[in-house]
Amino acid sequence: MTVSPVVLIGAGLVGASIGCALTEEGQQVHLRDLSSSHARVAAGLGAGTVDEPVAADVRLVVVAVPPAALAEVIAGALRDYPNATVTDVGSVKAGVLHRLWESVGDRAVLERYVGSHPMAGSQRTGPVTARADLFVDRTWVITPHRRSGEAGIAAVRELVKLCRAREVVLDVEEHDAAVARVSHLPHLMSVLMAGRLTEVEPEQLQLAGQGLRDVTRIAGSDPELWQQIVGANAHALLPELRAVQLRLDDLISAVETAQQTPGRTDGVRTELERGLAGTRRIPGKHGSAPRDDAQLVVEIPDSPGALGRLFAEIGEAGVNVEDIAIEHDQVREVGYLTLAVQPTLADGLVATMRDRGWEIRQARSEV
Amino acid sequence: MTVSPVVLIGAGLVGASIGCALTEEGQQVHLRDLSSSHARVAAGLGAGTVDEPVAADVRLVVVAVPPAALAEVIAGALRDYPNATVTDVGSVKAGVLHRLWESVGDRAVLERYVGSHPMAGSQRTGPVTARADLFVDRTWVITPHRRSGEAGIAAVRELVKLCRAREVVLDVEEHDAAVARVSHLPHLMSVLMAGRLTEVEPEQLQLAGQGLRDVTRIAGSDPELWQQIVGANAHALLPELRAVQLRLDDLISAVETAQQTPGRTDGVRTELERGLAGTRRIPGKHGSAPRDDAQLVVEIPDSPGALGRLFAEIGEAGVNVEDIAIEHDQVREVGYLTLAVQPTLADGLVATMRDRGWEIRQARSEV
Numbered sequence: 116m117t118v119s120p121v122v123l124i125g126a127g128l129v130g131a132s133i134g135c136a137l138t139e140e141g142q143q144v145h146l147r148d149l150s151s152s153h154a155r156v157a158a159g160l161g162a163g164t165v166d167e168p169v170a171a172d173v174r175l176v177v178v179a180v181p182p183a184a185l186a187e188v189i190a191g192a193l194r195d196y197p198n199a200t201v202t203d204v205g206s207v208k209a210g211v212l213h214r215l216w217e218s219v220g221d222r223a224v225l226e227r228y229v230g231s232h233p234m235a236g237s238q239r240t241g242p243v244t245a246r247a248d249l250f251v252d253r254t255w256v257i258t259p260h261r262r263s264g265e266a267g268i269a270a271v272r273e274l275v276k277l278c279r280a281r282e283v284v285l286d287v288e289e290h291d292a293a294v295a296r297v298s299h300l301p302h303l304m305s306v307l308m309a310g311r312l313t314e315v316e317p318e319q320l321q322l323a324g325q326g327l328r329d330v331t332r333i334a335g336s337d338p339e340l341w342q343q344i345v346g347a348n349a350h351a352l353l354p355e356l357r358a359v360q361l362r363l364d365d366l367i368s369a370v371e372t373a374q375q376t377p378g379r380t381d382g383v384r385t386e387l388e389r390g391l392a393g394t395r396r397i398p399g400k401h402g403s404a405p406r407d408d409a410q411l412v413v414e415i416p417d418s419p420g421a422l423g424r425l426f427a428e429i430g431e432a433g434v435n436v437e438d439i440a441i442e443h444d445q446v447r448e449v450g451y452l453t454l455a456v457q458p459t460l461a462d463g464l465v466a467t468m469r470d471r472g473w474e475i476r477q478a479r480s481e482v
Numbered sequence: 483m484t485v486s487p488v489v490l491i492g493a494g495l496v497g498a499s500i501g502c503a504l505t506e507e508g509q510q511v512h513l514r515d516l517s518s519s520h521a522r523v524a525a526g527l528g529a530g531t532v533d534e535p536v537a538a539d540v541r542l543v544v545v546a547v548p549p550a551a552l553a554e555v556i557a558g559a560l561r562d563y564p565n566a567t568v569t570d571v572g573s574v575k576a577g578v579l580h581r582l583w584e585s586v587g588d589r590a591v592l593e594r595y596v597g598s599h600p601m602a603g604s605q606r607t608g609p610v611t612a613r614a615d616l617f618v619d620r621t622w623v624i625t626p627h628r629r630s631g632e633a634g635i636a637a638v639r640e641l642v643k644l645c646r647a648r649e650v651v652l653d654v655e656e657h658d659a660a661v662a663r664v665s666h667l668p669h670l671m672s673v674l675m676a677g678r679l680t681e682v683e684p685e686q687l688q689l690a691g692q693g694l695r696d697v698t699r700i701a702g703s704d705p706e707l708w709q710q711i712v713g714a715n716a717h718a719l720l721p722e723l724r725a726v727q728l729r730l731d732d733l734i735s736a737v738e739t740a741q742q743t744p745g746r747t748d749g750v751r752t753e754l755e756r757g758l759a760g761t762r763r764i765p766g767k768h769g770s771a772p773r774d775d776a777q778l779v780v781e782i783p784d785s786p787g788a789l790g791r792l793f794a795e796i797g798e799a800g801v802n803v804e805d806i807a808i809e810h811d812q813v814r815e816v817g818y819l820t821l822a823v824q825p826t827l828a829d830g831l832v833a834t835m836r837d838r839g840w841e842i843r844q845a846r847s848e849v
Contacts, residue, residue, distance in 0.1 A: 210744065214744070234689060234691075243843075254688060254689065256689075283688075292686070293685070293686035293689050294689060296678070296679075296682050296686055297679075297682065297686055297687060297689050297690045297691075297694050298689065298690075298691060298693065298694065300675065300678065301675055301693055301694045301697040301698070302693060303733065303753075304671055304674065304675045304697055305693070305696075305697050305757065306733075306753055306754055306756075306757030307671065307726055307729055307730060307733065307753075307757070308667065308668055308671045308726075308757075308760075309756075309757040309758070309759075309760035309761045310729060310753060310756035310757045310759075310760050311663070311667065311722070311725060311726060311729070311760065312663075312664075312760035312761070312763050312764065313756055313759050313760045313763065314725075315663050315664065315763070317763070318660070319659070319660035319663055319664055320664060320763060320764060320765055321621065321650075321765060322601060322621065322623075322660050322661060322664050322665065323664045323665075323764055323765065324601075324664075324665065326665065326668055326669060326672070326699075326700040327664050327665065327668045327764065328764060329672075329696045329697070329699050329700065330668040330671060330672050330696070330697055330700065331668070331757075331760065331761050331764065332693075332696050332697075332761070333693040333696065333697065334754075334757035334758060334760065334761050335758060335761040335762075336758075338751060338754035338755050338757075338758055341754050342747050342750055342751045342754055343747070345737060345740065345747065345750045345754075346740040346744070346745070346747035346750060349737045349738070349740040349741035350741055352737055353734070353737055353738065353741060355678070356730070356733065356734050356737060357734065358678060358681075359674055359675075359678060359730070360727075360730055360731070360734065362674055362677060362678070363674060363723070363726070363727055363730065364727070366670065366673075366674065366723065367720070367723050367724065367727065370712060370716045370719055370720055370723060371716070371720065373712065373713040373716040374716035374717055374720060377577065377581070377713070378713070380709050380710070380712065380713035383709055383712045383713060384705060384709045386670075386673055386674075386677060387673055387701075387705035387708050387709055387712075388705050389673075389676075389677035389680055390672065390673030390674070390675075390676040390677045390698075390701035390705075391676070391701060391702060391703075391705055392676075392677075392680050393675075393676035393677050393678065393679035393680045393698065393701065394676045394679070394698050394699070394701050394702040395702075396679050396680065396682070396684070396687060397679065397687060397690055397694065397695060397698065398687060398688060398690065420794075420797030420798075421797075422793040422796070422797070422803055422806075423790070423792075423793035423794035423795070423796060423797035423798075424793075424794075424797070425790075425793070426789040426790035426791075426792070426793045426794070427787075427790035427791070427793070427794050428790070429789070429790060430787030430788070430789070430790035430791070431787075431790075436789055439789075439806065474613075476610075
């Protein structure tokens with residue numbers, strides 16, 4: 116099957132990567148971008164051509180522009196390409212649909228709109244890093260609305276297939292609720308915690324450890340983009356934020372009880388246990404169930420070559436490293452590397468690495 | 483100067499490591515632990531002896547037991563060793579002091595108590611991984627109270643010096659406020675977020691990414707220990723939690739506004755900007771100011787030896803890796819490794835690594 120010719124509006128990483136994937140599969144792709152240099156860079160990378168198509172021939176339009184511009188660009192595409200299915204790759208769906216519903220005079224036209232959302236592993240801006248295989252085996256959510264036509268849904272399914280992604284069909288509200296919970300809420304929790312640091316004295320921050328860094332990492336992301344995402348998903352985010360608000364009230368009551376009656380910390384324990392249970396529900400790597408890897412801690416000198424030597428010797432030992440994290444000592448020129456390995460391999464690896472002169476130990480519970 | 487003979491109560495990682503450090507410096511250390519096997523293991527590692535000292539000769543007692551037991555064990559030590567300075571290594575100070583104040587009949591005795599808190603890089607349980615150099619160049623906070631005697635303070639400063647840690651003196655309230663802000667509050671924010679996941683459907687969790695994993699990582703820690711820590715620092719934690727509660731109210735109002743009036747997201751932007759500003763206040767590695775490293779993303783096959791080859795070749799290129807993070811593809815057998823390097827070295831490294839066949843790219847802004 117074919118969806119050719121395709122028009123791609125927005126030649127950033129996601130758009131240009133779709134262009135590369137479709138071009139590889141023999142589809143004709145026409146690139147459009149407000150920045151003509153973006154479109155030209157994407158074309159140079161094999162994402163398609165900057166030539167204009169014959170509008171009436173276009174079968175599929177993929178809109179890959181920032182969240183705030185989506186509704187307008189989609190409406191424009193429905194007008195400009197009267198025979199095309201139009202989809203988008205936005206990370207929030209309901210608001211866009213609502214605005215289309217209000218702004219598009221002839222609602223029958225909306226039969227040709229079917230939203231979608233590829234969960235690309237890393238969303239970086241700009242076409243320079245585009246890759247045809249960005250979506251291979253990634254989840255790509257298709258979000259038909261109640262007026263989406265069968266032909267349009269089929270075209271978007273074909274798009275997902277051509278990009279070799281894994282198709283998941285959710286309705287618009289289900290999708291927005293899912294990303295509100297597992298992506299947008301964690302982002303705002305990180306922002307709340309990081310925001311509190313603006314009122315902390317520098318001396319106090321000297322006591323900061325890896326935990327604080329982990330919790331606040333994503334709060335360092337681009338506020339411009341997140342302003343659009345949060346604005347677009349306000350509807351689905353509000354119940355999540357209010358649920359956290361209630362839970363925070365409970366937690367504060369529990370801590371107040373602990374303060375008033377020393378030893379009465381069972382309420383606090385309940386919250387901590389719930390948190391632990393929540394972490395265990397997050398799927399592990401490769402989509403598998405969470406697993407208890409053994410954690411090994413190695414001291415590594417902070418110099419070129421040290422990590423290379425370390426991993427070369429781990430490789431020689433035939434052990435696959437499942438996960439990795441580094442913590443730098445604030446003062447000494449060393450880092451502590453935590454390696455996750457299969458539990459059955461841990462003891463042997465510790466012995467081998469010690470023989471080779473590494474400071475290595477099995478980690479127990481972590482505070 | 484000497485603090486010998488020393489009694490160490492609690493032969494876990496922190497206690498046994500103090501024993502090793504003091505023994506190396508020629509101090510006589512006597513180990514006590516509720517678990518006699520813990521004490522023997524620690525002695526076997528060079529942390530001291532399990533023999534009883536002459537109680538009246540003891541100059542310094544270091545109490546390294548779980549938070550809930552601290553006050554009682556300190557009070558016991560003040561009784562048992564009538565001429566000794568008594569310190570502890572607990573992560574919360576005011577509650578313990580308060581309980582001592584209430585429980586110790588003869589308050590003059592409290593002259594001999596001076597609290598302290600070594601910020602060991604990784605707090606793992608059990609003596610097996612004890613190391614004499616655990617505290618080298620780490621911050622070790624000394625928290626005298628208003629009745630602490632000069633001789634006691636001098637003895638604890640000597641302890642810190644013998645362990646080669648960096649002495650910081652804070653009063654009890656300052657210390658507890660600092661750890662509430664930079665350690666205990668982030669922990670509870672992580673717990674709140676992770677707790678919310680207990681109500682999320684498994685299909686929704688399939689959309690989870692690295693951001694969620696980072697924010698919830700520390701919520702996977704031991705609830706037993708954190709129950710004690712939160713209970714002990716309830717007083718300092720409450721204002722932090724209430725500040726977050728107010729900020730969350732503001733955030734919810736801002737998101738409500740964004741929902742009611744699409745486009746009115748300036749309130750949301752304010753919160754996002756505050757979060758970004760907060761992340762920039764966290765000190766970088768080696769206690770230096772935060773720095774903008776260049777971020778490179780490399781695709782690595784998920785097989786033994788791949789990381790070894792990668793780091794060996796980075797080492798040959800003479801580039802020091804400042805930080806490292808790994809993200810596993812949920813389905814494909816590859817990982818994406820993010821490397822932070824000095825910005826001036828990034829372009830050269832990318833070129834070199836590409837020549838050697840690695841898929842490597844410079845990351846832009848991250849969502």
